[in-house]
Amino acid sequence: MPLKLYNSLTRQKEVFEPINAPYVGMYVCGPTVSGESHLGHARPFITFDVLYRYLVHQGYKVRYVRNITDAGHFEEEGKQAEDKIATKAILEKLEPMELVQKYTHLYHWAMEQFNNLPPSIEPTATGHIVEQIEMIKKIIADGFAYEANGSVYFDVIKYNDVYSKKNQPYGILSGRNIEDQLETTRELDNQDEKKNKVDFALWKKAPAEHIMRWQSPWGEGFPGWHIECSAMATKYLGKQFDIHGGGMDLQFPHHECEIAQSTVCNHEMPARYWVHNNMITINGRKMGKSYNNVVKLSELFDGSHPILTQAYSPMTVRFFILQSQYRGTLDFSNEALQASEKALKRLMEAYEWLKAQSFTNNTSATDAALDKQLVTWVNELGEFMDDDLNTAKVVANLFEIAPLINSLKDKHIAADAISGASWSFAQKQLILFIENILGLKVVDGANQVQLHGVIQLLIEIRSDAKSRKDFATSDKIRNQLMDMGIQIKDEKDGEVSYSLA
RNA sequence: GGUCGGGUGGCCGAGUGGCUAGGCAGAGCUCUGCAAAAGCUCCCACAGCGGUUCGAAUCCGCUCUCGACCUCCA
Numbered sequence A: 001m002p003l004k005l006y007n008s009l010t011r012q013k014e015v016f017e018p019i020n021a022p023y024v025g026m027y028v029c030g031p032t033v034s035g036e037s038h039l040g041h042a043r044p045f046i047t048f049d050v051l052y053r054y055l056v057h058q059g060y061k062v063r064y065v066r067n068i069t070d071a072g073h074f075e076e077e078g079k080q081a082e083d084k085i086a087t088k089a090i091l092e093k094l095e096p097m098e099l100v101q102k103y104t105h106l107y108h109w110a111m112e113q114f115n116n117l118p119p120s121i122e123p124t125a126t127g128h129i130v131e132q133i134e135m136i137k138k139i140i141a142d143g144f145a146y147e148a149n150g151s152v153y154f155d156v157i158k159y160n161d162v163y164s165k166k167n168q169p170y171g172i173l174s175g176r177n178i179e180d181q182l183e184t185t186r187e188l189d190n191q192d193e194k195k196n197k198v199d200f201a202l203w204k205k206a207p208a209e210h211i212m213r214w215q216s217p218w219g220e221g222f223p224g225w226h227i228e229c230s231a232m233a234t235k236y237l238g239k240q241f242d243i244h245g246g247g248m249d250l251q252f253p254h255h256e257c258e259i260a261q262s263t264v265c266n267h268e269m270p271a272r273y274w275v276h277n278n279m280i281t282i283n284g285r286k287m288g289k290s291y292n293n294v295v296k297l298s299e300l301f302d303g304s305h306p307i308l309t310q311a312y313s314p315m316t317v318r319f320f321i322l323q324s325q326y327r328g329t330l331d332f333s334n335e336a337l338q339a340s341e342k343a344l345k346r347l348m349e350a351y352e353w354l355k356a357q358s359f360t361n362n363t364s365a366t367d368a369a370l371d372k373q374l375v376t377w378v379n380e381l382g383e384f385m386d387d388d389l390n391t392a393k394v395v396a397n398l399f400e401i402a403p404l405i406n407s408l409k410d411k412h413i414a415a416d417a418i419s420g421a422s423w424s425f426a427q428k429q430l431i432l433f434i435e436n437i438l439g440l441k442v443v444d445g446a447n448q449v450q451l452h453g454v455i456q457l458l459i460e461i462r463s464d465a466k467s468r469k470d471f472a473t474s475d476k477i478r479n480q481l482m483d484m485g486i487q488i489k490d491e492k493d494g495e496v497s498y499s500l501a
Numbered sequence B: 001g002g003u004c005g006g007g008u009g010g011c012c013g014a015g016u017g018g019c020u021a022g023g024c025a026g027a028g029c030u031c032u033g034c035a036a037a038a039g040c041u042c043c044c045a046c047a048g049c050g051g052u053u054c055g056a057a058u059c060c061g062c063u064c065u066c067g068a069c070c071u072c073c074a
Helices: A039-057 A076-080 A084-093 A096-113 A126-141 A156-164 A178-184 A227-237 A248-266 A297-302 A314-322 A334-356 A368-386 A391-409 A420-437 A448-467 A471-483
Strands: A004-007 A012-015 A023-028 A061-066 A145-148 A151-154 A200-205 A221-223 A241-247 A271-277 A280-282 A330-332 A486-490 A496-500
Touching: A004 A271, A023 A039, A023 A227, A039 A061, A039 A241, A039 A271, A039 A280, A039 A297, A039 A314, A039 A420, A061 A227, A096 A297, A126 A145, A126 A151, A126 A200, A126 A221, A126 A227, A126 A248, A151 A248, A156 A178, A156 A248, A200 A248, A227 A241, A227 A248, A241 A248, A248 A271, A297 A314, A314 A330, A314 A334, A314 A391, A330 A334, A334 A391, A334 A420, A368 A391, A368 A420, A391 A420, A448 A471, A448 A486, A448 A496, A471 A486
Parallel strands: A023 A061, A023 A241, A241 A271, A280 A330
Antiparallel strands: A004 A012, A145 A151, A151 A200, A200 A221, A486 A496
């Protein structure tokens, strides 16, 4: 079955066919590194990481470009601080690039924590000022942009007039029509510079206090908010590429403007498949700076946010996100994360046990129905991924399989109930889906060898105590280990195992 | 105001005409010195009101209600 993706442009699921297989070009809008990443930022990067992994698994040679927006209104951080001294301190102590560097590091650290694969290319906006200026020059030359008082604006009305005739009006992606926008767009600064209020900036003249500024044919200034993605996508992926991804909130105006700019420059719709992830909400409301309801990733990982009762590992957060399909909103709460944490633990323990087994292919199934059921569940993993990355259903099936694994382990089912070949198949596929595609990894603590030895020793002492019916001692060991997050499990066969919380 | 998308059991969350979603929490049972873990069973939900249909959470209409975008935003 082929992979189907929901294309925002056509508003339907479409079979994914690359322009030039086996090569696939994918561009995903990265973060603005003017502040620390929050939970909301995690969703697109995890979603598109899974898409990237899945495309690679399918044999495509993927060039995954994810930018870093490090140009723009970076004086905002200073402005937010009301205390003038604090503002000054920030301004004096942090160079803009220092700020950018700091948050870029934090962002990279978070991506690594989430086990997101690094993109093939991670271009920065400030590193591509030249390309952006060239693009703007081209748009002006073609008559779709104009200079006004040191700034350059894109002529949306003209674009719409011309490209409506080519079935690509402005608003094609977001489903807006220009008349509505003319009525509803709010008044902004420098409105008088624009021919029309729907026009957007390609280049902005830098006011005296603006720190980040570059020389351009139109004077000192900085690039507009939309041109960087167009310039970098074109440079690294060509005039038309396969997938353009990002959060739903970028659909308009950001992606709409990208389409307009790139189409004028390159005479082609920049991307064929536009994929948008939905928002993470908190109490039903989008998580965002303006709502003052963000939970930063660092707060999540150390449990310091007031609404959290504990810290959550990056893998728990990843799993939480994968338990839903990317196009739906996902409502965040401490309770929901707790559920994910427990579920992930149960899943991974079953998985790790299965992974460590070796199966021989020569045993046949004594329970044919069960054998068939297992194979079906395993086969469905790929089908669900193909259906617009339905990781929620993939995870659901993993939880159908997990009890079967535990039943084999605890001998609730016969060792030969399911054939060795089927178990072997399941083992291989679970490694593929859990680790390589969903990107879930087993969290290893430090000093595993020594810790393991110490725990084994305690287990032995406890067993001796138990055999003497000295339950006071055995319970003391078990309970105190439990308090430290080490759980002792007396298995059916008399063996004792443990797991780390 | 305009455009668009939702309302699923205590919580999170799949599901576009008939077949168990899944997880967490809760209840019972098995196992166990007692627990825990694990397994099994139960908890039969689809905002409301109409309509279409043999049959609707799923299609249509209306009502209520929540949200997103329209300004930077993942």
